[in-house]
Amino acid sequence: MQIYFSIATFLLGLIVGSFLNCVIYRMEEGKSFLKGRSFCPYCKHELSWRDLIPIFSFLLLRRKCRYCKKPISWQYPLVELGTGILFVLGLLFVFNSGIWDFICYLLVSSFFVLIFVFDLKHYIIPDRLVWPAILIAFLYQWNLYQWNFLEMKNLALGVLPAFFILAIIIVSRGKWMGLGDFSLTILMGLFLGFPKILVALFFAFFLGAIIGISLMIFKGKTLKSEIPFGPFLITATFISFFWGQQIINGYLRFLFNP
Numbered sequence: 001m002q003i004y005f006s007i008a009t010f011l012l013g014l015i016v017g018s019f020l021n022c023v024i025y026r027m028e029e030g031k032s033f034l035k036g037r038s039f040c041p042y043c044k045h046e047l048s049w050r051d052l053i054p055i056f057s058f059l060l061l062r063r064k065c066r067y068c069k070k071p072i073s074w075q076y077p078l079v080e081l082g083t084g085i086l087f088v089l090g091l092l093f094v095f096n097s098g099i100w101d102f103i104c105y106l107l108v109s110s111f112f113v114l115i116f117v118f119d120l121k122h123y124i125i126p127d128r129l130v131w132p133a134i135l136i137a138f139l140y141q142w143n144l145y146q147w148n149f150l151e152m153k154n155l156a157l158g159v160l161p162a163f164f165i166l167a168i169i170i171v172s173r174g175k176w177m178g179l180g181d182f183s184l185t186i187l188m189g190l191f192l193g194f195p196k197i198l199v200a201l202f203f204a205f206f207l208g209a210i211i212g213i214s215l216m217i218f219k220g221k222t223l224k225s226e227i228p229f230g231p232f233l234i235t236a237t238f239i240s241f242f243w244g245q246q247i248i249n250g251y252l253r254f255l256f257n258p
């Protein structure tokens with residue numbers, strides 16, 4: 001039974017991923033993403049259903065538009081696949097705590113995918129992606145805490161590290177990170193709570209340092225080159241969301257049982 005649920009959830013993730021690609025494209029073009037049909041970004045030819053099957057169309061068409069033969073961006077299959085994998089992880093890790101939690105997780109992770117791609121491509125974290133996700137993450141946590149306001153101190157603690165990011169932004173005058181990273185860290189804090197937010201920030205800086213240094217060595221980037229931090233924050237968020245508690249336990253064992 002589990003396997004059928006996993007396949008269905010993965011397929012749902014592929015379809016949502018395909019929709020997210022469409023949202024990204026229409027945000028880039030400044031269009032409404034609720035109306036209109038899909039078309040090739042180069043030749044503007046309207047796409048039929050057989051051009052729009054997640055992953056499969058990309059593979060069958062061998063990365064080329066059926067009509068103008070221009071290459072299709074890797075973004076399309078990768079976003080679909082990534083969303084599919086995040087949805088299945090949600091099924092395995094979140095579904096047990098209730099359908100409401102699962103739905104909130106699917107919604108927030110979809111927003112994380114959008115922010116990831118948008119920041120990677122345009123070095124911008126749009127507020128209109130972060131704030132709806134903050135609202136959903138807040139409702140998610142509020143439900144976890146059984147709608148008990150007094151139990152929510154972990155949530156307040158979770159948001160606190162965002163002000164550390166704000167301090168870095170102020171000290172660096174926005175050169176290392178932008179205000180978008182601040183709102184993204186608030187979202188992470190609400191989604192992860194305390195202490196998982198600390199694990200996430202640790203991994204984000206760790207991954208950022210490793211990839212930043214590799215880019216400098218292999219791609220000739222300099223310290224002044226702009227590298228978006230959002231993708232690191234979001235990757236680290238999911239690592240911490242799923243495995244944060246094990247990482248904390250392992251670290252504490254390491255500290256206290258030498």
Ligand SMILES: [Zn+2]
Nearest residue numbers: 040043065068
């Ligand atoms: Zn085309």
